[in-house]
Amino acid sequence: SSNASSLHSLRKTTRKIHSSENTTLSLGSLHSGNLVTQRCLFALPSHHPSISLSSLLCTSEGVIAYYWSQFDIPTEDLEVLPEFSEELVLETLENGIKEQRGMSSKSDVKISEVTASFTDPRMTRSPRCFYRLEANTVAQRFSSPGYPKGYLPKSRCQWQIRASEDNAIFVTFPFFHIEDDCSDDFVSIYDSLSPDDSQAITEKCGQRPPSNPLAVTSSGNIMLINFITDSVVQRPGFEAEYKAIPKSKAAFCIFKTCGGVLSENKGVFTSPLYPSFYPPSVDCKWTIKVTVGKKVRVKFTMFRMKEPGVDIRVCHKDYVDVMGTKYCGEMSSLDLTSETNVLDVSFHSDESFTDKGFSAIYSAFDPANPCPNKFACASGICIGEELQCDGWNDCGDMSDEMKCRCEEDQYSCDNGLCKPKLWVCDRVNDCGDWSDEKSCSCGENEWRCGDGLCMPQDVVCDQKMDCEDGSDEASCKTSPGICSDFSFKCMNAQCVNKVNAQCDRVNDCSDDSDEANCACGTRPYKLNRIVGGQNAELGEWPWQVSLHFLTYGHTCGASIISAKWLLSAAHCFVTNSPQNHVASNWLSYSGMQDQYKQDGVERRAIKKIITNPDYNQMTFDYDVALLELSEPLKFTNTIQPICLPASSHVFPAGMSCWVTGWGALREGGSKAQLLQKAMVKIINDTVCNIVTEGQVTSRMLCSGFLAGGVDACQGDSGGPMVCFEESGKWFQAGIVSWGEGCARRNKPGVYSRVSKLVDWIKKETGI
Known part of the structure; x- marks a missing residue:
C-alpha cells in the first residue's frame, strides 16, 4: 500500500498460444527454443489495464507468454480488496478473450489456457537488476549485487535462465548467506519464467554450510531466480553456478535414484538427485524384494519434504507412500516394517516447492526374531532390552512401556505405565496423568513450595513471599517488586517474576537489561x-x-x-x-x-x-x-x-x-x-x-x-x-x-x- 493506493498484482498470467491453420506467424524459429526478442501487446477490452508481454517461451506445444499486470486500487475503494482474488481476475481475463474472439470473424491465434496468481508486490515494479542468462553445458557463475562485500536493502533482482529445449537447468549455490528472516530477505526459485507460487521450487534465506548447499534442478529448460531484500542488516549475499543438463542425462540421473526393483537383502535408496533438491513433477516407485520368509525393514536416515501450508497429517503435495500411508514434513525418526517379503515405496513431487528429500536404508530380517538380543518396538525399531519398561519412551510410540509388569522399585501409574518409584512426588508429571503426584503430602487445595513445604493454595501470587524460596510468587505478573530465587534481577535492581525472562525477545525490565548481551x-x-x-x-x-x-x-x-x-x-x-x-x-x-x-x-x-x-x-x-x-x-x-x-x-x-x-x-x-x-x-x-x-x-x-x-x-x-x-x-x-x-x-x-x-x-x- 502507498498513500495513493493499495497495490495488488498478478504473480503470473500465462497463455499457451497455438497457431491456427491460417496463422501468419512463422513457427519454425519458435520451436527451436530461441528467444523471441520482439515485444508484443495483447489487445484487450478497454476496461483492462494494458498488459505488456515480458517474455515468450516456445515449446513443441506452442508458445507460452509470460506477462505482468499491475492493478492499482484507489484508497477510497480499499473495501473491495478482499474480493480481489485470482479467480476474479482470471474470470475477467477469460471473458475478455471471449469478447475479443466474438468480435473477430477470423482468429490467427488460439489461446488454449490462461493461469493467474498473485505475486509479492515488491516485484511488481521494474526490478533494479535484471539478467537474462543462457545456460550451456559449461558451468557459469553469477552472484548477488555487492557480493561478497554485502548487498544493499531494497534490492529487487531477477535472473531468467534459459537453455535449449532438450535441456534442463541445474543451479547450485557454493556460498549462500543472507538475512535469517525470510520475511525481509529471501531468494525464491521457480520452475518458470515468472514468480508463480504454483511453479515455485523453493524459497530460502539464512546461511548454509558447505556440507549442506542449496542445489536445485528445473523440470524443463527455464528457471527464474528472484532476490528480494528489505533488511538494513548487510550480509554477503550469494554466489551461484548454473549449467545446462541434457534432459536425457537428467532423466538418467533421476532414473538411477528413482524407482526400480531392489532384490538384495540390504541396500540404500534415495529421492531423485539426493542430496540436491529433488525436481518437481516426479513420480518414483521402488519395489523391495527380500528372501521369502523374511520381512523388509526401512530406516530413513534423513527425511525432509517440507512445504508451506501443508498439513503433514494429510500430505497432499509431496510425499513418500508406504503401505498406504503418506509421509511428509521433517521426520526425526521414521522406521517402517513390511508385512511380507515385498514392500513398495512410492515417491511423489508435484509441480511446486521441492526439498532435500530422503535417504533410506533397507534390510531383511527374520520376523520370528526381528531384533536379535534386543527389544522390537511396534514401529520396527530395535532398542536395548534394558530400555523396556524403564519409564522412558525409547521406541517413540510407547510400545516399550506398554504391558509392563512393574518391578518392586517401580510405581504403577493409573494409565498402566511403570515409572521408577524415585519419581513419585517429585513435582513432575512423569506418568502423564499426574497419578504419580496425586497422593503426595500436600492436599488438593494446597501449594507445595520448592523445598517441599505445603501451604494453602491462596498464598500463590498474593504479592507476599510465603514460601522461604519465593516459589509461590515465581512467574506471577501480579507480584512486581517481589524478589526470590526464581526472579530475574535487572541491572537496575528490579525483579521480574517470569520464568526465563532473559533473551526471550520481550523487554521485561524497565531498563531492557533482560534483552542486553x-x-x-x-x-x-x-x-x-x-x-x-x-x-x-x-x-x-x-x-x-x-x-x-x-x-x-x-x-x-x-x-x-x-x-x-x-x-x-x-x-x-x-x-x-x-x-x-x-x-x-x-x-x-x-x-x-x-x-x-x-x-x-x-x-x-x-x-x-x-x-x-x-x-x-x-x-x-x-x-x-x-x-x-x-x-x-x-x-x-x-x-x-x-x-x-x-x-x-x-x-x-x-x-x-x-x-x-x-x-x-x-x-x-x-x-x-x-x-x-x-x-x-x-x-x-x-x-x-x-x-x-x-x-x-x-x-x-x-x-x-x-x-x-x-x-x-x-x-x-x-x-x-x-x-x-x-x-x-x-x-x-x-x-x-x-x-x-x-x-x-x-x-x-x-x-x-x-x-x-x-x-x-x-x-x-x-x-
Missing part, C-alpha cells in the same frame, strides 16, 4: 535434521572448543562464552600434576569438527586459567574453570558464543538437551575423531540425589537416561550441555563434570550447574 546461542548455518545420526555437522555446535594438552592431543572440552573467554571444568586443570594448571601447556581449537582437519579452525594459546576457589577435588563441587585466550576469536559461521543462563533460569526435569565432545564412544574406548552429539534428558534433582547416593550438591545437576545407553564419557570433560529455548536461543545448562563409568544404568552423568555458577563467571570475566 543476547548476541549468543545462535547457529548461523541452516542445518538439516539427521535421523539417528551421532556425528555432528559442520557448524552445528559453533560454541564447542577442543582443548589440547602438550603433545597428548584432545584432552578436554570447553565452550565459547565471549571472544576472549572459554568455560570449562576445573578438574581438567586441578590434578596431581602441576603441569595441567600451566596455561602455556594448553591450546584451544574453535570451529573444529574433525580432529584431523584445520580448515576454518581458529587456534589460540591460553593466557590464563582461573579455577573456582571453592573447587573440591574429592566431591567435584564448584567444578568450573575459566580460560582467557591470548587473542580474541573472530566469530564466523562455525565459531559463535553460547548464552549463559541467568541465576534464575529454569531447566525443568525431562527437558531434552544436547551434550557434545570428542570423548570416548564407549567406556574404556578411544576418543572420537569427529565431534559427537547426544541428546540427554535433565533428571529431577531428587532422583539425581538418590541415584548418586547423596553426592550431588546444588551446584550440580544430572542428565542422561536412568536406563543408561547415552552419556558423556572420558574426554568430554569441560564440554557444554546446551538446551534450546522457545526464544530461539541456546543456553548452556551444564558443564560435563563427573559420573560413574559411562552410560551405566541408574548412573547418569553429573554436570556443573551453570546457573548456580554464573555470578562467579561474570565477576571474573566482566561479561
Whole structure:
C-alpha cells in the first residue's frame, strides 16, 4: 500500500498460444527454443489495464507468454480488496478473450489456457537488476549485487535462465548467506519464467554450510531466480553456478535414484538427485524384494519434504507412500516394517516447492526374531532390552512401556505405565496423568513450595513471599517488586517474576537489561535434521572448543562464552600434576569438527586459567574453570558464543538437551575423531540425589537416561550441555563434570550447574 493506493498484482498470467491453420506467424524459429526478442501487446477490452508481454517461451506445444499486470486500487475503494482474488481476475481475463474472439470473424491465434496468481508486490515494479542468462553445458557463475562485500536493502533482482529445449537447468549455490528472516530477505526459485507460487521450487534465506548447499534442478529448460531484500542488516549475499543438463542425462540421473526393483537383502535408496533438491513433477516407485520368509525393514536416515501450508497429517503435495500411508514434513525418526517379503515405496513431487528429500536404508530380517538380543518396538525399531519398561519412551510410540509388569522399585501409574518409584512426588508429571503426584503430602487445595513445604493454595501470587524460596510468587505478573530465587534481577535492581525472562525477545525490565548481551546461542548455518545420526555437522555446535594438552592431543572440552573467554571444568586443570594448571601447556581449537582437519579452525594459546576457589577435588563441587585466550576469536559461521543462563533460569526435569565432545564412544574406548552429539534428558534433582547416593550438591545437576545407553564419557570433560529455548536461543545448562563409568544404568552423568555458577563467571570475566 502507498498513500495513493493499495497495490495488488498478478504473480503470473500465462497463455499457451497455438497457431491456427491460417496463422501468419512463422513457427519454425519458435520451436527451436530461441528467444523471441520482439515485444508484443495483447489487445484487450478497454476496461483492462494494458498488459505488456515480458517474455515468450516456445515449446513443441506452442508458445507460452509470460506477462505482468499491475492493478492499482484507489484508497477510497480499499473495501473491495478482499474480493480481489485470482479467480476474479482470471474470470475477467477469460471473458475478455471471449469478447475479443466474438468480435473477430477470423482468429490467427488460439489461446488454449490462461493461469493467474498473485505475486509479492515488491516485484511488481521494474526490478533494479535484471539478467537474462543462457545456460550451456559449461558451468557459469553469477552472484548477488555487492557480493561478497554485502548487498544493499531494497534490492529487487531477477535472473531468467534459459537453455535449449532438450535441456534442463541445474543451479547450485557454493556460498549462500543472507538475512535469517525470510520475511525481509529471501531468494525464491521457480520452475518458470515468472514468480508463480504454483511453479515455485523453493524459497530460502539464512546461511548454509558447505556440507549442506542449496542445489536445485528445473523440470524443463527455464528457471527464474528472484532476490528480494528489505533488511538494513548487510550480509554477503550469494554466489551461484548454473549449467545446462541434457534432459536425457537428467532423466538418467533421476532414473538411477528413482524407482526400480531392489532384490538384495540390504541396500540404500534415495529421492531423485539426493542430496540436491529433488525436481518437481516426479513420480518414483521402488519395489523391495527380500528372501521369502523374511520381512523388509526401512530406516530413513534423513527425511525432509517440507512445504508451506501443508498439513503433514494429510500430505497432499509431496510425499513418500508406504503401505498406504503418506509421509511428509521433517521426520526425526521414521522406521517402517513390511508385512511380507515385498514392500513398495512410492515417491511423489508435484509441480511446486521441492526439498532435500530422503535417504533410506533397507534390510531383511527374520520376523520370528526381528531384533536379535534386543527389544522390537511396534514401529520396527530395535532398542536395548534394558530400555523396556524403564519409564522412558525409547521406541517413540510407547510400545516399550506398554504391558509392563512393574518391578518392586517401580510405581504403577493409573494409565498402566511403570515409572521408577524415585519419581513419585517429585513435582513432575512423569506418568502423564499426574497419578504419580496425586497422593503426595500436600492436599488438593494446597501449594507445595520448592523445598517441599505445603501451604494453602491462596498464598500463590498474593504479592507476599510465603514460601522461604519465593516459589509461590515465581512467574506471577501480579507480584512486581517481589524478589526470590526464581526472579530475574535487572541491572537496575528490579525483579521480574517470569520464568526465563532473559533473551526471550520481550523487554521485561524497565531498563531492557533482560534483552542486553543476547548476541549468543545462535547457529548461523541452516542445518538439516539427521535421523539417528551421532556425528555432528559442520557448524552445528559453533560454541564447542577442543582443548589440547602438550603433545597428548584432545584432552578436554570447553565452550565459547565471549571472544576472549572459554568455560570449562576445573578438574581438567586441578590434578596431581602441576603441569595441567600451566596455561602455556594448553591450546584451544574453535570451529573444529574433525580432529584431523584445520580448515576454518581458529587456534589460540591460553593466557590464563582461573579455577573456582571453592573447587573440591574429592566431591567435584564448584567444578568450573575459566580460560582467557591470548587473542580474541573472530566469530564466523562455525565459531559463535553460547548464552549463559541467568541465576534464575529454569531447566525443568525431562527437558531434552544436547551434550557434545570428542570423548570416548564407549567406556574404556578411544576418543572420537569427529565431534559427537547426544541428546540427554535433565533428571529431577531428587532422583539425581538418590541415584548418586547423596553426592550431588546444588551446584550440580544430572542428565542422561536412568536406563543408561547415552552419556558423556572420558574426554568430554569441560564440554557444554546446551538446551534450546522457545526464544530461539541456546543456553548452556551444564558443564560435563563427573559420573560413574559411562552410560551405566541408574548412573547418569553429573554436570556443573551453570546457573548456580554464573555470578562467579561474570565477576571474573566482566561479561
